[in-house]
Amino acid sequence: METQTGHVLKSIHSRNSFHLRSPSLNSLRLRRVFDLFDTNHDCIITIPELSNALTLLGLDTDASDLDFIIKSYVKPGNSGLTYEDFVMLHRSINEMLEGVEDEEDKDEADLSEAFKVFDENGDGFISASELQKVLGKLGFIEEANEMGRVKMMISSVDLNDDGRVDFSEFKDMMRHLQ
Missing domain, CATH: 1.10.238.10 (EF-hand)
Incomplete structure (x- = not known):
């Protein structure tokens, strides 16, 4: 699964459509991003909310790619990402994209x-x-x-x-x- 996830993330990265990495994106900024994506303010970001937010920002991402990536970070019983899940996703993406560019x-x-x-x-x-x-x-x-x-x-x-x-x-x- 890790190899497939890496492939999907690199594919998304190569299309310049999904960047959540930035050395300056501290926890306060990451929380703000989470809150913006959580449009119904239920403290869960669903696939449709994430997809909609990225689309509004002009970052068209295939819903099946998003679904594939996000599912592995959603805890059983949840309908989407909690803030903690979102932080883990962010860290994972940073780690996978490390070394892609200096x-x-x-x-x-x-x-x-x-x-x-x-x-x-x-x-x-x-x-x-x-x-x-x-x-x-x-x-x-x-x-x-x-x-x-x-x-x-x-x-x-x-x-x-x-x-x-x-x-x-x-x-x-x-x-x-x-």
Whole structure:
């Protein structure tokens, strides 16, 4: 089973569709991710919830791949992942993907993938309207409904004052947060 799981994870990784690894993803951040994915707030992430969350983030993943991976982490009697299961899944994915790329390449790839989630039109910039859409998709309705707040978020990291965030500015912001 371990070999098949490794094959599935590498297949998903090669399609750039399933990254939960990041050295800076500490337990607080991981808990936030869990809470975002747990849309009905029952402290369990089901396959449909996980699939929906990944799709909303633009990370299309085959449901059968997800089901195969997740089943081995779900405790008997549960309908999905508890937070503890989610942490174990995260650790396992990190371990399996170790050595795929060197550390700097992993950080750059993670940042690039995160940037692409926000850069919906693929023009190399995150505009206020793109940020607003992604915030809405992630459930930050209050923030998404106030364009003034969204523009303030953009301007806080927009170093060249062009009204949008490029990849370099995004990397600076993310590294500063780490």
